[in-house]
Amino acid sequence: GESVGLHLPTLSVQEGDNSIINCAYSNSASDYFIWYKQESGKGPQFIIDIRSNMDKRQGQRVTVLLNKTVKHLSLQIAATQPGDSAVYFCAENIEETEGNNRLAFGKGNQVVVIP
């Protein structure tokens, strides 16, 4: 079947190395950002989020950095494992009108972990 990763930017990383995935967002008023991981044939899964009043947040083996000046978001994965092979999406929360929020997704980055 078709892969959601087809034609996506691909990061190949050696097992055990660190991975950095980048994302540019569009709306300077966005106040909330999320990274999702999507494995083949599955729905996206939440990894980590960050609000606009922070510039860094750490989880288990993952760190998200937010640079509001240049509207840039990154996800760092420490000690990448084969199970980290997936497509990674960033999403920004956009407030259309008061109380109407929607998540807008980037196109995704494919991460391939080489054993």
Next chain:
Amino acid sequence: NAGVTQTPKFRVLKTGQSMTLLCAQDMNHEYMYWYRQDPGMGLRLIHYSVGEGTTAKGEVPDGYNVSRLKKQNFLLGLESAAPSQTSVYFCASSYPHGGLNTEAFFGQGTRLTVV
């Protein structure tokens, strides 16, 4: 606790046929979303709902209709299917917390092929 459940998981339609995709969530979430995912395109928002009885258009609403008659269900309808609607469809839900949006939880997807 099933989370977000989509039915059906797979469907093949002929051009011009109609169908309804059902999304059900058991987390008492206020917000629900329908996305479509095409290779290399990321997730594009079709329609969303911020509460029972309300719906709003997303980025790519044409050719689709939705209804949110019950808080736990969000239906996506295709009145007259076209080959361009061949895609993987994802439903998601989220809840506002302290007036702020939070991460969305996704279903496993519905793969629709229109021939």
